[in-house]
Amino acid sequence: xxxxxxxxxxxxxxxxxxxxxxxxxxxxxxxxxxxxxxxxxxxxxxxxxxxxxxxxxxxxxxxxxxxxxxxxxxxxxxxxxxxxxxxxxxxxxxxxxxxx
Amino acid sequence: xxxxxxxxxxxxxxxxxxxxxxxxxxxxxxxxxxxxxxxxxxxxxxxxxxxxxxxxxxxxxxxxxxxxxxxxxxxxxxxxxxxxxxxxxxxxxxxxxxxxxxxxxxxxxxxxxxxxxxxxxxxxxxxxxxxxxxxxxxxxxxxxxxxxxxxxxxxxxxxxxxxxxxxxxxxxxxxxxxxxxxxxxxxxxxxxxxxxxxxxxxxxxxxxxxxxxxxxxxxxxxxxxxxxxxxxxxxxxxxxxxxxxxxxxxxxxxxxxxxx
Numbered sequence: 001x002x003x004x005x006x007x008x009x010x011x012x013x014x015x016x017x018x019x020x021x022x023x024x025x026x027x028x029x030x031x032x033x034x035x036x037x038x039x040x041x042x043x044x045x046x047x048x049x050x051x052x053x054x055x056x057x058x059x060x061x062x063x064x065x066x067x068x069x070x071x072x073x074x075x076x077x078x079x080x081x082x083x084x085x086x087x088x089x090x091x092x093x094x095x096x097x098x099x100x
Numbered sequence: 101x102x103x104x105x106x107x108x109x110x111x112x113x114x115x116x117x118x119x120x121x122x123x124x125x126x127x128x129x130x131x132x133x134x135x136x137x138x139x140x141x142x143x144x145x146x147x148x149x150x151x152x153x154x155x156x157x158x159x160x161x162x163x164x165x166x167x168x169x170x171x172x173x174x175x176x177x178x179x180x181x182x183x184x185x186x187x188x189x190x191x192x193x194x195x196x197x198x199x200x201x202x203x204x205x206x207x208x209x210x211x212x213x214x215x216x217x218x219x220x221x222x223x224x225x226x227x228x229x230x231x232x233x234x235x236x237x238x239x240x241x242x243x244x245x246x247x248x249x250x251x252x253x254x255x256x257x258x259x260x261x262x263x264x265x266x267x268x269x270x271x272x273x274x275x276x277x278x279x280x281x282x283x284x285x286x287x288x289x290x291x292x293x294x295x296x297x298x299x300x301x302x303x304x305x306x307x308x309x310x311x312x313x314x315x316x317x318x319x320x321x322x323x324x325x326x327x328x329x330x331x332x333x334x335x336x337x338x339x340x341x342x343x344x345x346x347x348x349x350x351x352x353x354x355x356x357x358x359x360x
Contacts (some may be wrong), residue, residue, distance in 0.1 A: 001353040001354075002341075002352065003357060005357060006358055008360050024329065032328070037330060038332045041336075048194050057356045060353055065343030065352070068175065073142070084335070087352055090349070
């Protein structure tokens with residue numbers, strides 16, 4: 001799982017030190033031990049790229065990197081996301097050639 | 101009235117504390133008060149770009165200047181107010197949201213969604229509302245976090261950077277022409293007086309997790325020590341990373357979030 005922070009709003013340039021500090025600080029505070037990225041692309045472009053209306057949102061990509069599902073609005077990791085991830089993982093396992 | 105006088109009046113109205121227009125003495129309070137944080141709450145979109153969906157407009161508009169009306173009645177004066185406000189705000193779709201765009205949305209508090217939906221559609225048509233999404237909440241008491249008073253008919257909250265800057269609340273029948281003028285002036289001032297958005301300087305990305313050493317708080321220093329880092333990449337770069345990670349493993353979940 002990867003997190004993308006999408007607070008960057010400028011059309012050009014890179015996230016400021018201040019933003020990076022605030023993002024890092026929040027992640028530490030929440031103790032989120034994942035891979036974290038700050039998207040250096042304006043928020044609305046990121047939302048537009050995935051047809052997202054608002055945050056938070058969760059994107060699920062398959063083993064080929066193709067977007068298979070997006071979760072936005074009211075969703076629960078346990079009841080909405082986990083079953084889809086497990087189904088996708090099971091599907092991938094079935095497709096893998098059996099070892100001799 | 102001359103423009104400077106009108107501007108001064110609008111400013112004076114904007115700076116007024118919560119204006120009670122009920123019958124009882126003292127200010128009538130309903131909704132989030134000045135300084136409080138406007139948090140997430142879900143509504144059903146009726147006339148906005150996500151019509152039919154349940155969503156959170158407060159989150160969608162994030163830190164932008166927002167005028168939010170939470171009402172238990174769709175009155176003529178309310179329609180007139182929204183008709184005046186509608187061309188001054190941007191439409192709610194993602195493509196219309198800029199860093200400094202202004203937005204508004206209405207929430208009808210109801211226990212009859214079917215009737216409310218019809219009423220909202222007719223209201224939008226009657227008052228030519230195209231930018232302001234009309235939504236409904238299946239709870240006549242309102243979202244508890246917004247503290248809408250039981251006796252309030254109309255509560256208008258205006259926030260930016262998620263902090264409430266203006267609150268006007270009205271009991272049944274109190275939102276009259278005078279109240280409408282007051283709220284319109286406040287709304288005009290609110291959406292016209294936002295601080296400019298500061299753009300970050302263009303330069304090389306700093307080493308992930310390493311701050312520049314200036315103004316580092318104890319919390320930030322601790323974060324650095326525990327090596328939780330966030331690396332910077334453009335959307336295109338991060339999309340490539342997702343594809344690469346997916347090919348190594350199985351599925352990839354990306355959690356998009358913002359500080360707000």
